[in-house]
Amino acid sequence: MKTKILTLLLAASVLFTACDLKEDYTFDETPDERLIRVLEEYSETLTSAPNGWMLSVNTEISGGFTHWVTFDKSNRVVMLSDLDATWIVNPSWGDQSTSVKPIESSYRLKAMQLPSLIFDTYTYIHLLADPQAKDNEYRPGNGGAVNGEGLKSDFEFYFQGIDNGKVYLRGRYYNTLAVLTPATPEEAQAALSGDLKTVHEDFSAYLDANFVNAVATVNDQPIWLRLGSRSMTCLFSSDTRTEQVSAGLYLDMLSQTSSAPTSNMYFFEPIEINGVKFTQIRWQDNGYHLVDIEGKTYPITDAATPPIKLRLGPGKDYIRMRTNDVELAGTMKDPFLTNVYVAAYNSLFAGNGGRKIQKIEFTFGTNALGLPVAILEMTYQNSAGTNYIAKWWYKYEFNSDGSEITFTDRDQSGSSNENGREEFVRMLVDYFCYVPYTSSSGAYVNWVKDVDNIQPYTFKIDWIKNETLGSSEIVGGLERTDDPGNIFPGILLTK
Amino acid sequence: MKKINLYILVALLSIGFLASCNKEDDLDMNHEILGLGGDIWEKTEIDYWIYDNYTKPYNIDIKYKWDQYELDYNRMLVPMEEEKVIPIMNAVKKVWIDPYEALAGANFIKALSPKKFVLVGSAKYNPSNGTITLGEAEGGRKIVLYRLNWFDPSDKALVQRIMKTVHHEFGHTMHQRTMFSQEFTELTAEGYTSSWTNTDDTEAIQLGFVSTYARNNYDEDFVETLSFILVYGRTWFDNRVALAQAAWDDPSLNLKYNPAEKLRQKETIIKDYLKTVWGIELYDLDDGTIGLETKVQQAIVEVTSGL
Numbered sequence: 001m002k003t004k005i006l007t008l009l010l011a012a013s014v015l016f017t018a019c020d021l022k023e024d025y026t027f028d029e030t031p032d033e034r035l036i037r038v039l040e041e042y043s044e045t046l047t048s049a050p051n052g053w054m055l056s057v058n059t060e061i062s063g064g065f066t067h068w069v070t071f072d073k074s075n076r077v078v079m080l081s082d083l084d085a086t087w088i089v090n091p092s093w094g095d096q097s098t099s100v101k102p103i104e105s106s107y108r109l110k111a112m113q114l115p116s117l118i119f120d121t122y123t124y125i126h127l128l129a130d131p132q133a134k135d136n137e138y139r140p141g142n143g144g145a146v147n148g149e150g151l152k153s154d155f156e157f158y159f160q161g162i163d164n165g166k167v168y169l170r171g172r173y174y175n176t177l178a179v180l181t182p183a184t185p186e187e188a189q190a191a192l193s194g195d196l197k198t199v200h201e202d203f204s205a206y207l208d209a210n211f212v213n214a215v216a217t218v219n220d221q222p223i224w225l226r227l228g229s230r231s232m233t234c235l236f237s238s239d240t241r242t243e244q245v246s247a248g249l250y251l252d253m254l255s256q257t258s259s260a261p262t263s264n265m266y267f268f269e270p271i272e273i274n275g276v277k278f279t280q281i282r283w284q285d286n287g288y289h290l291v292d293i294e295g296k297t298y299p300i301t302d303a304a305t306p307p308i309k310l311r312l313g314p315g316k317d318y319i320r321m322r323t324n325d326v327e328l329a330g331t332m333k334d335p336f337l338t339n340v341y342v343a344a345y346n347s348l349f350a351g352n353g354g355r356k357i358q359k360i361e362f363t364f365g366t367n368a369l370g371l372p373v374a375i376l377e378m379t380y381q382n383s384a385g386t387n388y389i390a391k392w393w394y395k396y397e398f399n400s401d402g403s404e405i406t407f408t409d410r411d412q413s414g415s416s417n418e419n420g421r422e423e424f425v426r427m428l429v430d431y432f433c434y435v436p437y438t439s440s441s442g443a444y445v446n447w448v449k450d451v452d453n454i455q456p457y458t459f460k461i462d463w464i465k466n467e468t469l470g471s472s473e474i475v476g477g478l479e480r481t482d483d484p485g486n487i488f489p490g491i492l493l494t495k
Numbered sequence: 496m497k498k499i500n501l502y503i504l505v506a507l508l509s510i511g512f513l514a515s516c517n518k519e520d521d522l523d524m525n526h527e528i529l530g531l532g533g534d535i536w537e538k539t540e541i542d543y544w545i546y547d548n549y550t551k552p553y554n555i556d557i558k559y560k561w562d563q564y565e566l567d568y569n570r571m572l573v574p575m576e577e578e579k580v581i582p583i584m585n586a587v588k589k590v591w592i593d594p595y596e597a598l599a600g601a602n603f604i605k606a607l608s609p610k611k612f613v614l615v616g617s618a619k620y621n622p623s624n625g626t627i628t629l630g631e632a633e634g635g636r637k638i639v640l641y642r643l644n645w646f647d648p649s650d651k652a653l654v655q656r657i658m659k660t661v662h663h664e665f666g667h668t669m670h671q672r673t674m675f676s677q678e679f680t681e682l683t684a685e686g687y688t689s690s691w692t693n694t695d696d697t698e699a700i701q702l703g704f705v706s707t708y709a710r711n712n713y714d715e716d717f718v719e720t721l722s723f724i725l726v727y728g729r730t731w732f733d734n735r736v737a738l739a740q741a742a743w744d745d746p747s748l749n750l751k752y753n754p755a756e757k758l759r760q761k762e763t764i765i766k767d768y769l770k771t772v773w774g775i776e777l778y779d780l781d782d783g784t785i786g787l788e789t790k791v792q793q794a795i796v797e798v799t800s801g802l
Binding site for chain 1 (some may be wrong): 561618645
């Protein structure tokens with residue numbers, strides 16, 4: 001009996017479990033079918049845009065580049081690029097006008113880890129990625145691109161999705177963000193008329209004419225916007241340091257109208273500045289505005305000097321100041337100009353065989369023991385036209401919040417350059433710290449300082465307005481606290 | 496009873512097994528697996544040219560469109576300019592396939608040739624030692640050529656550089672099929688170094704090598720010597736030997752062996768190898784037989800003069 005039941009059970013299980021022939025998919029199609037369908041949908045989308053697409057690509061090194069592209073059903077793509085607005089393009093085919101001459105190449109859609117769009121033979125977009133130099137010149141031309149890396153950009157993209165008609169892409173190699181926006185008839189026309197380049201030129205001209213320092217206020221904090229036509233860097237102060245946010249952006253050609261002298265700018269993805277996320281910079285009501293993800297606008301105004309604290313010194317935003325009468329013409333003012341710079345120049349020229357001061361660099365660092373030492377380097381030219389550098393070391397200290405610096409002592413660096421020059425340029429080297437000597441002949445080791453009468457000077461550190469025509473350098477100044485208005489100016493350098 | 500039950504059980508099970516899966520899959524053989532041969536595009540003139548000149552006669556595939564799967568994943572490379580594909584592959588055919596075919600017959604190339612050329616527009620940068628790679632061969636199956644966007648058929652030096660890469664890589668294919676004599680590996684054994692990038696050409700001459708890269712190992716030495724003779728010519732090689740002889744004649748250099756002699760010995764081994772293994776004459780014979788070196792040299796002149 002027992003056996004019978006067992007047998008029946010076995011038979012039943014065999015009968016019932018046998019074969020469910022139907023394959024069970026979570027979706028209605030096989031993965032391959034779905035992949036093919038998705039690729040076909042993307043293909044249909046790309047090839048059916050009647051006026052082509054605006055393709056903006058965010059390179060890691062140089063920010064956003066925009067192309068006008070059309071895709072056809074035979075795997076052919078025609079392209080223009082705004083590359084020539086920034087770079088001297090050096091393609092092997094010889095024509096440098098990337099915004100004027102459309103070129104045709106191939107593309108294909110392929111199922112890789114994700115559905116992908118590949119520009120699979122060389123065209124303008126590859127100039128951004130090209131790692132190759134020729135005749136010691138980098139493609140795409142005059143700097144910025146790194147041999148072996150290019151501008152860090154992609155030409156092989158995964159589809160991220162379609163939203164509101166825009167196709168979002170992400171590069172396979174550098175994770176480059178890219179976006180395809182359907183072109184309007186006007187945009188296609190503008191691109192074919194060379195506007196991909198002129199929109200950059202107009203924007204740059206507008207910036208030069210209207211902004212010294214672009215400033216917006218976000219969460220009651222002034223934000224310094226360093227704007228370019230391909231990227232933007234925002235700087236703002238926290239308690240201890242300067243926060244910095246950078247993002248690539250792209251311009252659109254059609255927002256520039258008779259009432260708006262220049263283009264709107266879009267970020268590739270929202271960027272967060274002091275706690276608020278922004279999507280674009282828009283022209284409205286006769287001015288530029290940052291626009292946040294809620295649509296709220298923040299007007300951008302101009303300021304003579306940056307709206308954040310100037311942080312100067314080792315490990316801070318700027319470590320060096322560069323000064324000369326040419327680069328700072330109009331910015332360097334009396335009394336420093338006449339009493340110090342020109343006086344030192346004339347004294348050296350007249351007293352020391354026609355030697356001419358070329359420039360002064362003041363670097364704020366530390367010595368081998370970690371103690372603060374600033375190096376004043378005076379480059380001068382002899383009558384034969386050769387440049388030499390005289391160097392002095394200054395001991396210095398900052399006040400508690402870094403807004404003031406005091407130079408407490410000075411030494412020559414030990415070479416004959418400053419040893420033979422110092423007597424002629426005392427007004428310059430003593431401007432920072434007055435050092436008298438009881439004996440000053442021969443090599444510096446034999447000089448004897450009159451230590452009781454060394455006079456340290458304290459300076460206020462702040463931005464000063466760059467009033468030099470045609471210069472967009474960021475300028476700071478050291479202002480003597482005992483003589484307000486007496487300012488040593490310098491172009492601020494980060495390294 | 497027990498026995499019968501067992502029979503029933505077996506019978507039932509058998510039915511179950513036999514009946515079970517008659518699974519007829521509706522296989523659509525027309526749809527290829529995506530990414531595995533399913534990589535399709537509308538054919539252009541270039542594709543037809545490749546089919547007529549490489550795929551049909553030699554069963555060689557030329558991949559000129561970007562395909563990351565063929566390449567090193569962690570290097571930045573860019574694809575070819577379309578218009579350079581045919582000029583380059585035309586030069587490759589004239590300077591590489593035709594000379595071998597003329598001397599060893601059509602089946603030689605069919606049997607030995609790599610099955611795939613992968614063409615890349617930019618050079619491959621090697622961050623570890625600051626060099627660039629111009630070509631690579633993978634197990635005799637595939638040759639990757641780099642930096643082809645700089646191709647200019649009238650630039651002889653450039654054509655020679657590319658063709659040297661092809662002949663170099665094909666040399667590997669040949670010796671990977673049938674190895675050259677052990678004797679070759681011992682000729683200048685102490686000159687081999689993996690840090691050849693830090694050596695200079697003068698040193699290579701004094702040690703009996705055609706190039707610094709030849710010092711990498713004896714395989715590279717063999718194919719470098721072969722490809723330099725073919726692409727830069729017998730006269731170039733004779734000059735190289737003369738330079739080596741001059742170095743040997745300079746007592747101040749204190750060389751351990753005569754590098755000119757070593758170069759000549761390498762040349763002889765290569766000549767014998769081609770003749771005995773593949774039945775190919777390296778140099779012209781007195782009876783009027785044209786050798787491989789002459790054929791290659793003539794083809795280079797032909798390609799670079801636009802004939």
